[in-house]
Amino acid sequence: MELLDYAVKADNIVKRFSEQLAVNELSFTVKERECYGLLGPNGAGKTTTLRLVHCFYPLTSGEISVLGLDVKKDCRSIKEFIGVVPQENNLDEMLTVIENLLVYARYFNIPKKTARERAEELLAFVQLDERRDSRIRELSAGMKRRLVIARALINSPRIIILDEPTTGLDPQARHLTWQRLRALKRTGVTMLLTTHYMEEATQLCDRVAIMDKGKTLLEGNPMHLVKERVGKEVLEVQLDNEEDGKLLPMIEDWSIPYEAAGDKVYLFCDDGKEYIQALWEKGYHHLLQRPATLEDLFLKLTGRGLRE
Ligand SMILES: Nc1ncnc2c1ncn2[C@@H]1O[C@H](COP(=O)(O)OP(=O)(O)OP(=O)(O)O)[C@@H](O)[C@H]1O
Ligand SMILES: [Mg+2]
Incomplete structure (x- = not known):
């Protein structure tokens, strides 16, 4: 045909x-x-x-x-x-x-x-x-x-x-x-x-x-968009206390994109390893280093709020 x-x-x-x-x-x-x-x-x-x-x-x-x-x-x-x-x-x-x-x-x-x-x-x-x-x-x-x-x-x-x-x-x-x-x-x-x-x-x-x-x-x-718009890796920091006031100023100093959502902070970077030690030393021990995904891009574009 x-x-x-x-x-x-x-x-x-x-x-x-x-x-x-x-x-x-x-x-x-x-x-x-x-x-x-x-x-x-x-x-x-x-x-x-x-x-x-x-x-x-x-x-x-x-x-x-x-x-x-x-x-x-x-x-x-x-x-x-x-x-x-x-x-x-x-x-x-x-x-x-x-x-x-x-x-x-x-x-x-x-x-x-x-x-x-x-x-x-x-x-x-x-x-x-x-x-x-x-x-x-x-x-x-x-x-x-x-x-x-x-x-x-x-x-x-x-x-x-x-x-x-x-x-x-x-x-x-x-x-x-x-x-x-x-x-x-x-x-x-x-x-x-x-x-x-x-x-x-x-x-x-x-x-x-x-x-x-x-x-x-x-x-x-999908993969090109993720690479272009999110980057290679995401480092997830889970907070023990949502009121934590110390983490964000520290991240601001690193000048990398991040997103704070409830008890989680997401750092978007090329290599999460670079930040793990500094975070660990400040007492942030619930860390997850993973590849960036389409879900990260989706949430970045459409937000984390519920619809309807
Ligand atoms: N037959 C219909 N009559 C009136 N409004 C409708 C009708 N079908 C869809 N809508 C409205 O149009 C909008 C889009 O609906 P649609 O079903 O296309 O969304 P969707 O992206 O498929 O959502 P979901 O992920 O929940 O399946 C919604 O606001 C919905 O309420
Ligand atoms: Mg539908």
Whole structure:
């Protein structure tokens, strides 16, 4: 199939729900075969953005093109090329595992025999083949999530949209899901995903957009962004007493970026070791030296306060 410059192109998109401006003049492009992540605190507009891309909501204004097709005119064709993993599992509880896939295949007019073969293949892919005849209510949360991912692949989509694919999963299920998503990416599928797990974004995404209040704050490759905006290392100092007045003046003298948050102070530096001895001698013994992560950048950009 012809390779386009981009799989998804959103241009100045706006979505307003009466008083609420959920997406506010957002622009981004996702290249074919790329994994692009939308990150942001609760209510940032991630789900709404994904829903605009897969024609679930009409745009208030702006343009979205999906594989060269316009969401305002070509929804039917777009849906054929897209697989969707919604934020909430919406499996049919009355049906079995395999029936959920087969019924879904009917929406795409996939012939019965092909659908059955494809369903069996997908169940093996997400390691649910042994549960093919279980009822949905008998599945664990992780199994349900994997089934929703399998369902999204029934029409062999060129683009898969994943809204928090691993929320609520245990570490085993999460790592297995990452493995499966990387395998899918190697087959050439383009991915647009949202997640609250910064490690997930780092593991899967070629590029991420960190957004807040319906707008992009920063976009780029996760590791490059961390290096550029946070640095190499973080030294965490845990205070025994939140009222401690001595630490901050000492850090000010070092002229390195830091952040004080409750009983923690974070120092952003190239080599945490340089400061450990001085801190230790002043009685700060709860120290953690670690590499800087996307979570540091996320918190730096979007703050530590709760949303909503
Ligand atoms: N159908 C709707 N009707 C009215 N307001 C909505 C609707 N859907 C979303 N909103 C509002 O739009 C804003 C963005 O919501 P959205 O669900 O896109 O956020 P999100 O980034 O996906 O958040 P989360 O991380 O919690 O899933 C929020 O203020 C939300 O209350
Ligand atoms: Mg959401």
